[in-house]
Amino acid sequence: MLSAQIVDATDDNIDKAVDVLRRGELVAFPTETVYGLGADACSTQAVERIFAAKGRPTNHPLIVHISNVSELTQWATAVPDSAMKLAEAFWPGPLTVILKRGAGVIDGVTGGQPTIGLRVPAHPVALKLLRRFGGGIAAPSANRFGQISPTKAVHVQQGLGSSAALILDGGSCAVGIESSIVDFTGELPRLLRPGMLSRAAIETALGIDFAPDNDGAPRVSGSLESHYAPQTPARWLDAENMQAALTSAPDRLTTGVIALHEQPAAVTAASVWRNLSSDPDAYAHELYAQLRELDALNLDLILIETPPDTDEWEAVRDRLRRAAGTLV
Numbered sequence: 001m002l003s004a005q006i007v008d009a010t011d012d013n014i015d016k017a018v019d020v021l022r023r024g025e026l027v028a029f030p031t032e033t034v035y036g037l038g039a040d041a042c043s044t045q046a047v048e049r050i051f052a053a054k055g056r057p058t059n060h061p062l063i064v065h066i067s068n069v070s071e072l073t074q075w076a077t078a079v080p081d082s083a084m085k086l087a088e089a090f091w092p093g094p095l096t097v098i099l100k101r102g103a104g105v106i107d108g109v110t111g112g113q114p115t116i117g118l119r120v121p122a123h124p125v126a127l128k129l130l131r132r133f134g135g136g137i138a139a140p141s142a143n144r145f146g147q148i149s150p151t152k153a154v155h156v157q158q159g160l161g162s163s164a165a166l167i168l169d170g171g172s173c174a175v176g177i178e179s180s181i182v183d184f185t186g187e188l189p190r191l192l193r194p195g196m197l198s199r200a201a202i203e204t205a206l207g208i209d210f211a212p213d214n215d216g217a218p219r220v221s222g223s224l225e226s227h228y229a230p231q232t233p234a235r236w237l238d239a240e241n242m243q244a245a246l247t248s249a250p251d252r253l254t255t256g257v258i259a260l261h262e263q264p265a266a267v268t269a270a271s272v273w274r275n276l277s278s279d280p281d282a283y284a285h286e287l288y289a290q291l292r293e294l295d296a297l298n299l300d301l302i303l304i305e306t307p308p309d310t311d312e313w314e315a316v317r318d319r320l321r322r323a324a325g326t327l328v
């Protein structure tokens with residue numbers, strides 16, 4: 001498979017990326033959450049290229065990235081004060097707001113829905129690209145549909161081949177999982193996708209409590225399919241059951257473990273043991289890269305130790321649930 005060129009995010013290369021966008025082609029670029037696959041958000045043809053590159057159904061809406069909160073009203077209408085307040089508090093940052101779409105927003109971006117997702121990313125390369133381009137950049141995570149989001153330039157190259165004309169390298173993404181999504185188009189704001197900007201932080205800024213949602217129910221349109229999934233079968237279970245699963249696993253099975261503690265001396269059945277940080281931010285930062293590494297080893301099974309059921313782990317647990325199915 002041909003692969004796109006990874007280039008350092010120098011000023012010259014950012015200018016090249018702007019030319020690529022103006023030609024209606026795709027640029028992969030770093031954000032603080034994950035890498036995005038960007039297109040001119042005003043060009044139907046350019047946006048169609050995103051769906052083709054990802055193999056994503058065209059009714060799945062894209063997030064439009066903008067460089068400043070002041071641009072919000074170019075894309076959205078009837079912006080509630082609460083949404084403005086949240087955007088002002090956390091942009092640039094790992095927050096996406098869903099609002100009623102403005103006149104002139106193309107259907108390709110919104111999947112034909114009457115709403116639009118908007119975000120100002122907190123990565124210097126993304127911001128420079130947006131400012132120089134001077135318009136909105138529609139960008140989903142730069143991975144094939146259903147696969148793990150990329151947190152390094154090389155992940156984009158491996159997953160998307162030559163469909164991006166250019167991959168701007170901005171190092172490894174600081175946050176490491178996708179933005180928190182808050183929907184302001186209903187009666188009350190709703191958290192559609194948890195992210196490392198926590199539910200509690202958003203509730204405090206809004207001065208409200210989100211309505212409790214039925215856990216596990218799809219909250220973002222298009223989240224029914226198992227997103228963020230490795231190819232290797234994966235399960236998540238608590239430390240005790242992990243031990244039992246490893247000890248009882250047939251010898252011929254190769255198992256990789258993502259744990260929150262050191263490998264106990266008594267447990268030798270795991271082929272690979274990765275002890276991730278017990279700090280949720282550090283854990284999120286490395287999770288996708290670790291899943292990719294284990295996936296590339298062609299193991300029979302990946303076992304993931306369940307993180308605590310607390311607010312600060314909510315987003316990580318959400319991604320693990322998608323990667324490894326329901327809690328067992």
Ligand code: TXA
Binds near residue numbers: 035110
């Ligand atoms: O951190 C992020 O949000 C990354 C970076 C690149 O910004 N982007 C990202 O995009 O994760 P994507 O397309 O992989 O996920 C965006 C999610 C999708 O589940 C989509 O259905 C939802 O946002 N979404 C976008 N616009 C929406 C809308 N108008 N209404 C409801 N959901 C929307």
Ligand code: MG
Binds near residue numbers: 140141149
């Ligand atoms: Mg995605």
